[in-house]
Amino acid sequence: MDTPGIDVAYIARLAKIELTEEETAKFSDDLNQVLEYVAQLEKWDTDNIEPMYHPLPIYDAVRKDEPGQSLSNDEAVQNAPAAQEGQFRVPKVVESAH
Numbered sequence: 001m002d003t004p005g006i007d008v009a010y011i012a013r014l015a016k017i018e019l020t021e022e023e024t025a026k027f028s029d030d031l032n033q034v035l036e037y038v039a040q041l042e043k044w045d046t047d048n049i050e051p052m053y054h055p056l057p058i059y060d061a062v063r064k065d066e067p068g069q070s071l072s073n074d075e076a077v078q079n080a081p082a083a084q085e086g087q088f089r090v091p092k093v094v095e096s097a098h
Helices: 008-014 021-041 073-077
Strands: none
Touching: 008 021
C-alpha cells in the first residue's frame, strides 16, 4: 500500500484550529507514522481469524435477571426531597423548544 500524506493544514482549517508551521510539520509526521503502521498491519493475513469483541475472554459478571422483592411506592418516595401523588417531584431542567 502506498501511504498517502495527510494535509494537516487543510484539516486544521476545516476544524478552525490555528497551527504554527512547526505544529503542522510535527502533526503531519505523527499522522504519517500512524498510516505507515496501519499499512504494516494490512500485510497480515487475517482471512481465517475470527473477529473478537475483546482481546481477553470475558464472561458476564452480571447476576441473573430474576424477580425479587421490590420497594412499595410509599417506601420508594419516603426519602425523596419532594414527592407528589406518589411520584418524585423534580425541578424542570429542559426549556421549552418554542
